[in-house]
Amino acid sequence: MSKTTTQPVVSRRAFLMGCSAAIAAMAGARVTNVAFADPNTPDDASGDILITVFLRGGWDALNVVVPVDGTDRGNYVAARPVIKIPVTGQGAALRINNNGFSSMVELGLHPSMAPLVSLYQAGHLAFVPAAGLMSDTRSHFDAMQFMELGTPGIKATANGWITRHLASAPWLNTPTLIDSLASGGGQPMSLSGSTSTAALTGVGGFNIGGYWKYSDLQQAALAGMYSGSDWLAQAGKETLDTIDAINRANPGNYSPANRASYPGGGFGDSLKMIAQLIKINVGLRAATVDLGGWDTHEHQGTNGGGYLSGQVDNLARGLKAFFTDLNGCGTANFAKRTTIVTMSEFGRRVQENASEGTDHGHGSTMLVLGGGVNGGKIYGQWPGLATAQLYDKADLAVTTDYRSVLSEIITTRLANPNVSTVFPGFAPTTLGLAKVGAVNYPCEAPRQAFLPGIRR
Amino acid sequence: MDLAVVTLNRMAFGPRPGDIDAFNALGADDTSRLTQYVAQQLAPASIVDTECDAKIAATGFQTLGKTVQQQWADHVKAQNVDYLQRQRPAIEGRRLKWLKAVYSKRQLFEVMVDFWQNHFNIYPWDQTAIFGTWQQFDQECIRANALGNFHDMLVKVAHSTAMLYYLDNYVSQPGNPNENYAREMFELHTMGAENYKGTVRPTNFPVLPGVTPGFTQPCPEGYYDWDVFETARALTGWRVSDNEAPNQGSTNDGSFYYREGQHDKGQKIILGQQIYPNAAAEDDGLRALAWLSAHPGTGRYIARKLCRRLIGDFPPQSIIDAAAALFTAQKDAPDQITQVLQLILTSAEFKAAWGEKFKRPFEFAASAVRAVSGNLSFYGLQYGDELSYSSFDAMGQPVYGRRPPDGFPDVKGAWTNTTSVLMRWRFANTLMENDIQANLSAITKYAGEIKVDVVAQTPANLTTANALADFWINRILGRPTAASGTRDEMVRFMRGTFQPTSILPPTDITDRLPRMVALILMCPDFQLK
Numbered sequence: 011m012s013k014t015t016t017q018p019v020v021s022r023r024a025f026l027m028g029c030s031a032a033i034a035a036m037a038g039a040r041v042t043n044v045a046f047a048d049p050n051t052p053d054d055a056s057g058d059i060l061i062t063v064f065l066r067g068g069w070d071a072l073n074v075v076v077p078v079d080g081t082d083r084g085n086y087v088a089a090r091p092v093i094k095i096p097v098t099g100q101g102a103a104l105r106i107n108n109n110g111f112s113s114m115v116e117l118g119l120h121p122s123m124a125p126l127v128s129l130y131q132a133g134h135l136a137f138v139p140a141a142g143l144m145s146d147t148r149s150h151f152d153a154m155q156f157m158e159l160g161t162p163g164i165k166a167t168a169n170g171w172i173t174r175h176l177a178s179a180p181w182l183n184t185p186t187l188i189d190s191l192a193s194g195g196g197q198p199m200s201l202s203g204s205t206s207t208a209a210l211t212g213v214g215g216f217n218i219g220g221y222w223k224y225s226d227l228q229q230a231a232l233a234g235m236y237s238g239s240d241w242l243a244q245a246g247k248e249t250l251d252t253i254d255a256i257n258r259a260n261p262g263n264y265s266p267a268n269r270a271s272y273p274g275g276g277f278g279d280s281l282k283m284i285a286q287l288i289k290i291n292v293g294l295r296a297a298t299v300d301l302g303g304w305d306t307h308e309h310q311g312t313n314g315g316g317y318l319s320g321q322v323d324n325l326a327r328g329l330k331a332f333f334t335d336l337n338g339c340g341t342a343n344f345a346k347r348t349t350i351v352t353m354s355e356f357g358r359r360v361q362e363n364a365s366e367g368t369d370h371g372h373g374s375t376m377l378v379l380g381g382g383v384n385g386g387k388i389y390g391q392w393p394g395l396a397t398a399q400l401y402d403k404a405d406l407a408v409t410t411d412y413r414s415v416l417s418e419i420i421t422t423r424l425a426n427p428n429v430s431t432v433f434p435g436f437a438p439t440t441l442g443l444a445k446v447g448a449v450n451y452p453c454e455a456p457r458q459a460f461l462p463g464i465r466r
Numbered sequence: 467m468d469l470a471v472v473t474l475n476r477m478a479f480g481p482r483p484g485d486i487d488a489f490n491a492l493g494a495d496d497t498s499r500l501t502q503y504v505a506q507q508l509a510p511a512s513i514v515d516t517e518c519d520a521k522i523a524a525t526g527f528q529t530l531g532k533t534v535q536q537q538w539a540d541h542v543k544a545q546n547v548d549y550l551q552r553q554r555p556a557i558e559g560r561r562l563k564w565l566k567a568v569y570s571k572r573q574l575f576e577v578m579v580d581f582w583q584n585h586f587n588i589y590p591w592d593q594t595a596i597f598g599t600w601q602q603f604d605q606e607c608i609r610a611n612a613l614g615n616f617h618d619m620l621v622k623v624a625h626s627t628a629m630l631y632y633l634d635n636y637v638s639q640p641g642n643p644n645e646n647y648a649r650e651m652f653e654l655h656t657m658g659a660e661n662y663k664g665t666v667r668p669t670n671f672p673v674l675p676g677v678t679p680g681f682t683q684p685c686p687e688g689y690y691d692w693d694v695f696e697t698a699r700a701l702t703g704w705r706v707s708d709n710e711a712p713n714q715g716s717t718n719d720g721s722f723y724y725r726e727g728q729h730d731k732g733q734k735i736i737l738g739q740q741i742y743p744n745a746a747a748e749d750d751g752l753r754a755l756a757w758l759s760a761h762p763g764t765g766r767y768i769a770r771k772l773c774r775r776l777i778g779d780f781p782p783q784s785i786i787d788a789a790a791a792l793f794t795a796q797k798d799a800p801d802q803i804t805q806v807l808q809l810i811l812t813s814a815e816f817k818a819a820w821g822e823k824f825k826r827p828f829e830f831a832a833s834a835v836r837a838v839s840g841n842l843s844f845y846g847l848q849y850g851d852e853l854s855y856s857s858f859d860a861m862g863q864p865v866y867g868r869r870p871p872d873g874f875p876d877v878k879g880a881w882t883n884t885t886s887v888l889m890r891w892r893f894a895n896t897l898m899e900n901d902i903q904a905n906l907s908a909i910t911k912y913a914g915e916i917k918v919d920v921v922a923q924t925p926a927n928l929t930t931a932n933a934l935a936d937f938w939i940n941r942i943l944g945r946p947t948a949a950s951g952t953r954d955e956m957v958r959f960m961r962g963t964f965q966p967t968s969i970l971p972p973t974d975i976t977d978r979l980p981r982m983v984a985l986i987l988m989c990p991d992f993q994l995k
Binding site: 228235246249 | 638640641642646662664666824870872883888891892895896899949951952954955959978981984989990993994
């Protein structure tokens with residue numbers, strides 16, 4: 011038996027790569043999973059690339075997409091005398107066109123959401139307030155697990171909804187997938203605390219290290235040792251495949267397009283790495299990113315400032331940079347076939363607590379961003395903030411099951427009609443937030459700067 | 467699998483040279499050896515620990531014996547103190563954990579310290595009050611009770627400065643109490659999410675049949691959010707004597723401080739038990755902790771977790787049930803945890819399980835250092851965080867590095883992802899290249915390092931690829947055979963252009979042997995426990 015292969019061949023099946031540990035140094039954010047299809051599949055063949063951003067810790071959606079007018083402004087102010095986002099003066103909420111969303115409320119945005127206002131106005135970003143998990147839980151860990159499995163109330167589900175989407179999308183033809191979400195809790199996930207500024211080393215350095223002279227021989231030995239079919243051999247094989255795929259792409263240094271400016275720190279670095287993987291055409295189909303630090307039990311900030319403001323700023327600037335980076339012209343418009351959705355395990359209690367924070371609540375707000383989004387609109391139904399309208403008389407109710415938002419994206423943008431496989435037993439409501447068919451809009455990328463003195 | 471290998475991988479951080487033989491010398495058959503080993507390990511004070519003691523003495527720890535007041539004065543309150551000096555209690559805790567995992571002969575005790583640290587997980591590095599008082603949490607809460615009584619440990623933790631800060635109870639006030647600690651106490655520390663019944667408690671909530679020891683009124687099967695809310699109220703006023711309200715009795719010495727004026731004195735119902743208003747200081751909080759410790763759901767949750775750690779990811783229900791029943795029945799025994807461990811570790815289920823439990827990164831790294839007789843040393847504090855920033859943290863389990871309170875997961879699915887596996891291989895290479903050292907400055911001495919010389923440990927008469935592969939496979943795995951692919955690959959790697967039975971030139975041995983040993987550390991068999 012001879013072992014001359016020093017480079018394992020990339021398997022033609024799709025695989026998921028848990029990126030998390032590579033960026034474990036960053037406490038606040040991480041790429042949790044990346045799913046590739048066969049690299050030889052043309053990238054514009056079918057469905058969009060799906061990016062999900064999970065806001066860990068239960069974000070205070072009511073202070074991000076904020077009641078700024080209507081009867082519920084009064085309810086909101088009464089419940090949050092200290093931490094409310096003001097409507098005038100320093101830290102005032104930003105006004106956006108509600109397009110007649112609700113008679114009870116007009117919604118605005120946390121001042122740190124400013125980078126996203128232009129994307130909303132341009133029709134690329136939509137909000138779905140009062141969205142979330144219908145299950146009866148205020149536990150972080152239960153709620154996150156239910157959302158990731160996609161089967162609220164059932165923990166025994168063997169794999170996550172993204173895995174089931176990838177396995178059931180007809181055009182992906184993927185016989186084997188690593189379960190991405192049963193392993194979702196594996197690496198540091200932040201519920202509280204600040205966003206680390208640790209740098210991402212990026213996709214470079216994805217190798218076994220050691221003494222260079224023996225690297226190929228060691229890698230060949232690993233391929234020989236991890237050649238069975240049990241779970242451990244699979245894990246080893248997938249690792250070797252990933253080393254090969256990443257190194258084959260040889261991404262080197264990366265500079266974002268269109269003057270996109272990612273925020274420093276883990277979240278910006280994570281999105282930048284994903285943009286890089288999208289652009290080098292190695293068959294990226296889905297990626298999941300965690301952004302932690304939303305468990306704001308105390309001192310979350312007043313007058314639109316403080317801790318929560320920093321969190322929102324990081325999120326907004328990261329999403330803005332990511333979209334801008336992808337939103338080039340012609341074949342460089344990757345934004346047209348990328349859909350980004352944010353979710354959190356729950357929103358927070360309407361009533362602030364005595365430590366100027368908020369405890370675990372229920373209804374949240376989802377953001378949907380992408381070239382294929384019917385943006386500039388607020389979707390769903392506003393349940394109201396009067397006590398009788400609240401969930402358990404305490405929290406914003408959920409009127410849109412988060413699976414409805416995802417189902418529409420899956421069927422319309424990801425070209426997968428098998429939504430009943432992805433979310434078994436669930437009957438989704440269509441909101442109309444995803445564009446049907448190919449996306450076309452004029453080039454929005456800034457013109458290249460004029461560089462004097464370059465002659466050929 | 468050999469019972470010696472099973473035992474030393476699951477009750478210890480892997481075998482060191484000689485450990486397998488020592489286990490086998492404990493008795494004439496497996497049962498008597500195991501019984502003897504467990505009995506020894508469950509009496510750690512009677513185990514002589516000379517080598518580890520010497521390592522600790524040589525490291526020059528400064529904070530291990532400090533009271534919380536001393537730590538507060540020296541590391542939190544003191545002015546003009548360097549940041550590393552403030553972090554010293556936690557940094558020394560981390561160093562102690564490494565040294566004991568690698569060198570201590572009281573291995574089961576260290577495994578249980580690791581288990582309870584993870585169970586009551588605290589992320590220390592964000593707040594001075596936490597890392598500056600870490601030794602209170604580590605020594606007085608965890609190490610003092612790791613084999614003792616669960617309720618004692620829970621009460622100690624609830625009074626620790628680190629936990630009161632970490633889960634916000636130190637600022638919780640009546641009116642709108644901060645629920646963070648109460649919720650995680652139910653969900654993570656005692657009854658577990660498996661006993662969470664939902665947000666609203668129905669009028670006729672299901673109760674356990676008969677009288678439940680420790681309860682006066684009928685005991686509910688599980689808990690609801692209302693129990694969390696009421697317990698949060700019961701814990702209001704449980705604070706730290708920090709610099710708040712100096713004229714309210716706070717002396718700013720960093721110890722636990724019951725602030726009566728911030729306690730919600732109203733009546734409460736927790737787990738179906740009534741608490742009358744105006745209870746004595748701490749009384750209603752202590753009652754909640756006692757009920758939580760006594761609830762059979764807590765026994766089941768802790769037993770499941772212990773079996774998951776010590777037996778397998780999905781341990782048989784039979785051993786969970788037996789351990790849970792004993793845990794609950796012995797809730798007041800000072801050696802409750804010892805009794806439960808004795809039951810689990812001498813069970814048929816313990817002996818039978820092998821092949822499904824994947825070492826977590828800390829277990830992997832410690833077992834690798836033990837297997838190759840690495841020399842782990844720590845020196846003066848340096849920025850650069852000794853073993854962090856090395857390839858260890860990249861595996862995803864930095865020591866004291868888990869931010870959320872749930873602790874690191876203990877099932878293989880969490881650790882078999884591509885990057886974690888890659889970084890594990892990389893750690894093996896880094897270790898064998900003698901590059902485990904941290905301190906970004908080349909001028910000053912490293913803050914911590916691990917040095918390995920496998921050539922010096924190899925008998926001089928072993929000179930062929932076959933002999934070297936067999937010697938080191940046996941040495942590292944604790945048994946002569948590995949999966950067939952592993953031995954083939956080791957011989958192939960070691961022999962280079964020579965025959966498996968040829969005498970290799972000494973320079974080839976020096977060059978290839980450490981890299982072959984690295985490969986054995988990367989092989990599938992070494993990842994299991």
